[in-house]
Amino acid sequence: MRNTDDIDWSVIILVIILVCVAAWCRHGNSASVSAAGRKACPLCPEEKFKSCYSHKLRRHLQNLHWKVYVEFQGQRMCICHLPCRTLKPSPSSEQACSSRAVAHYHCVVCSGTIARKTDMIGHLKRHTNKGETRASYTPSGHTLEILKELGTNVQLMPNHNTPQKSDTYFSRKMKTNRQLVFCSLAALAEERSPLECLDAFGATGIMGLQWAKHLRSAVRVTITDISDTCVNMIRENCQLNQIRVAPWAGPESGSESGSGPGPGSGAAEGRYLTTVEVNKMDANVIMHLRPFDYIHLDPFGSAVHFLDAAFRNVRNLGVVSVTSTDTGSLYAKTPNVTLRHYGAALVRTEYYRELAARMVLDAVARAAARCSKGIEVLLSVAVEHFVLVVVRVLRGPSQADESMRRLRRLVHCQWCEERLFLKQGTSIDGEGSTPIYTLPCSCHGTLPGKTAVILGPLWSGPLFHSFFLRTMLKAAVRHSMEDVQPLIKTLLCESDCTTLKYPALTNQVECGVVIKTLQSPDESGADSSGKRKSGDEGGNLVKKLKSDSSLEHPPFYYSIHRHSIRGMNMPK
Template identity: 60%
Template sequence: MAAAEAALQWLNEQKENEEKQDENHNHDGAGEAAALNGGVVSEKVKNSLDVKISKSELESEEKGTKEEPTRESESSILDASAHYPRDKHISIQRHLADLEKLADLREVSHNTHLCVTDKKKPCPLCPEEKFKACYSHKLRRHLQNLHWKVSVEFKGYRMCICHLPCHPVKPNLFGDQCRVPQGLSKLGAHYHCIICAATIARRTDMVGHITRHVNKGETESRFITVRAPASEVVKESATDVQVLPNHSTPQKTDSYFNPKMKLNRQLIFCALAVLAEERKPIECLDAFGATGIMGLQWAKHLRSSVKVTINDCNEKSVAIIKENCHLNKMKVKLNLKEGDNDGTVGDGEENTDTIEVTKMDANVIMHLRSFDFIHLDPFGTSVNYLDSAFRNVRNLGIVSLTSTDVSSLYAKAQHVALRHYGCTIVRTEYYRELAARIVLAAVTRAAARCNKGIEVLLAVALEHFVLVVVRVLRGPSNADNSAKKIQYLIHCQWCEERIFQKEGNMVEENPYQPLPCDCHGSMPGRTAVLLGPLWSGSLFNTGFLRRMLLEAVQYGLDEAQPLLKTLVCEAECTTSKRFSTHGDENKQEECGVYIKTSNTSAESCVVPGKRKGEELRGKAAKRQRAEHSAEHPAFYYNVHRHSIRGMNMPKLNKFLNYLSEAGYRVSRTHFDPMGVRTNAPLAQFKTVLMKYSTPTYTGGQTEGPVHLPGEDHGGGEAAAAADPKEEDAEFSEDDPCAESHPAHCAAD
């Protein structure tokens, strides 16, 4: 308050000088300038010193002022202009000169009529107890060193440190020191936030506070008019969406958009397009909309085949989804309340281009309404929404879920996987397929609790996500059949061999007996661990994947086509690389739905009205289930993991041909670029790899069988590997349907 009193005293002296000048000079010229100076000073007293002065004390000053714009816009005392309001704190300034003007540090040459430069002046940001009034040169050094150099910069403004008693100090922190006025001024150093007007004591905390505002997109304040960060328009699959500059940080933005998930969105779109061909129209739900790009792609390309509902529980995300719908010329039907479907925004009646946008919790909307297609893509694990997803999903509908908690699924945080999924896992060479089977086990248990079974259509595990697409089969019998496929896995930690535990409740005398390896007999101690429970069934449906490939070609989804081709080969366990998207199309029953595939027989065609046709259809369905159960071997082997030291292994494609010639089913896998999916045991896998490897000293120029000294055992194993080939050949001659490969998927 001492600084305020000094300012008022200086104000009175200034008014006396102005009155003397008015008597000696013309009232038209000098009187107007004096009134203007009085107006500027009054604003300085009210704003710079942040002191409440009664209206009666300032009436005499305001009477002489006229309603004119201030001449000093950028160089005014408080940097007050039309664009920046005058209620910001005095510690927030643009330049050091503005801070000096706040203390009235002016040159004598420019202000010869003001004889105040020789007087001592107080610091406007410090109380008199901390810094006493001093001359101009000392006050200038004080402002520069103790206020300006330790300031925090934001958008061209500097938030200088303030020592005025405006920061609340808790009396119980330092005991009796808070009772002393000097201690109070010493403990009151703080910064004023330019955005939210908060007072923060430490500079590092202030920097972090401003950074959090920027990450959340909060750059507007009541002190300065800062424009919000310009939103950029991102185009993907002929769909435009507006995103914020910080859209890649999901924890700090309301419009999370990840460009790396484009492949994931294309796969989900292909699955929805296949379902739209089976029945029309279908109701689909994007439970976590964010920017709404996925639902917009569904509505824009599939049109009248789908009725899209985009949901998000965040109000800002709902506003962004609404803007993106208008950007893509889609009408919006808003439903902001639970159980209320009357709120409609848009011109005209509801048509095929209308998207329903809801603001609810994902569990609530899935409990209230039924859908044919549900996609779950939360931040992290999706186990919290599985029960709600399977509660009201329609029969033969599809549920797809994307799990991004790869740290727990890929065995980097094993305790988190045990907490979320109830599975015991370790880091293995096939950890990505293990992650997909963990998610499928959780999905199966959630569906079984609702008396529903599942059929796995697609399971993809890549670097950033794990995608699972399943078809829902209603009925307790389907739920029981699906629950039986959840088994434990026996994994040898020495040789990486693995096998699913047999069904049954009886305790085995030797738990290592199911393993094909003999590591337990040759190694001391325990050599194997029990992993799971996991999904032990098939991960792919060949017919569904082929139809997804056709949809990807039709809509021009270039990034999804190579992956879908790899998945088809992996599902059939073949090394074919040439695909034909056109061919003979017959009807084949797949989970009660008649679909179009090219790998069918005449027996699968339905003859209506005849008992014989029903019997043939039942036999074809049974045989198809048997083929699907053994469609592809479980898990895969990494070639580099089992390579022989000192030997150059053959090229991967040639090695696949060698295994195929040995009589085993073999294919590459999308889980691992150097992985090989085969039904060969690990011992035979190593035998073939050893047979066609070359020593390093030969330079690896030739590839073929090599016999090193003391390799009689390897030759015996190679001969033993040739026997199954002959047996399989004889078996294939007896039963031509044992290994059926599609005609349009032949090799080059």
């Protein structure tokens, strides 16, 4: 094994081939050289590669065994001809072959002997998937990669970017998601403290460590994961950030016990910044055992399997944040999976991201209603490959009923992509009760075939809470999160412009934000049925619009540039 790059490997390989073939020929083994002058492969058994002439054997050795070396982590593993590995005797062979040596590779990680190159590559891939590399056996100072994010250091394994095969998965693309979750927790901490917080899927523990390191006494953080590797990694990251690891406080632990330093730990307070509780437990189990004020769910894929447990024990006015990364089912790429997980029917539309957020909120509202709780949506955002929703929990059957009233079906035109939520009680069965006639477009009368489809059920309520977003923006500025500040400002502008105000009434009608108001200034006296109202009723139009809560937040956001007549960018 050498690290030099100035060696002519083709010459060395050719010499190895000639020496190997000559050595086997001189060995006088009847299994290697037949009576007709044919030679057997020294690495392949007789039943897989029959004896052949020298030129065919040389071609076989060059193409299958000796052509290239195996490179891994900057180390080159070449063929070894020493008697480290002997050929196992075949049960069918009568003569003993124990003295026959087999050329092989030596694994750079575990020093195991592997005969064939393809087997060696698969062997090294298994080491990589388990996080076992050459760096794992070096001193602790160079063991793992250390990443610093928001003043928090975490160790990363070499396979941290493979979520299917890595226990300690870490994605640098999810930095925006971690900062949004942190700002939502900081905004809740300004309302009341201390808060019992749960990071249900710790992985490296970076999210819970950021909470504890920056919010300190305002939060009592619990990080849990079902993997032993993740729990050990979280404990090491706690020591790396000078955070004390507290043992599990038990299912009866509450705000009075907490995870803060106990009595007689004055020396520990000077050494550690704060305390974090780390548990090896399934997320559903710990959410059933203990109540929390803030719960964050970020599993790999869909989070619908953990919603019932999350709303089971969350405290009143608590907050639940859900990160969904199953973009295949969220964005209507796999409609069968969407129907299984969310019970909703979707098609690919120009507003598919908002559909995904409303579908996740529909699943969240139903899970909360099963526990006689309602929700108030604080934040909904779809960035890159995830959808994040943050909701406040409101206890009581009346709150649950109010949330369920906001779950409706959607009529979607497949030609112009006009959409409208159906009112409760609207029948969608039967030929005469087809709800396509409720759409404001005229595609159903001018175009042939079925022009509209029924989607959902979806959340039809507001997607933002303006005051909560302002508090999040203050937290982002306070903790110097420059990356997420423009996104929060954009969300704040969207939440403010959807609130109907009298000075902005004309502008909102012109830009298409308020979709249930008058279609043009000339038709200001006409209602949705086409009849013209009297002058007295027209004067009270603004008052009626202000009193109608359904108009304060339009169901969907229209892309003005996409629907512009000048650009002729009509949806296909």
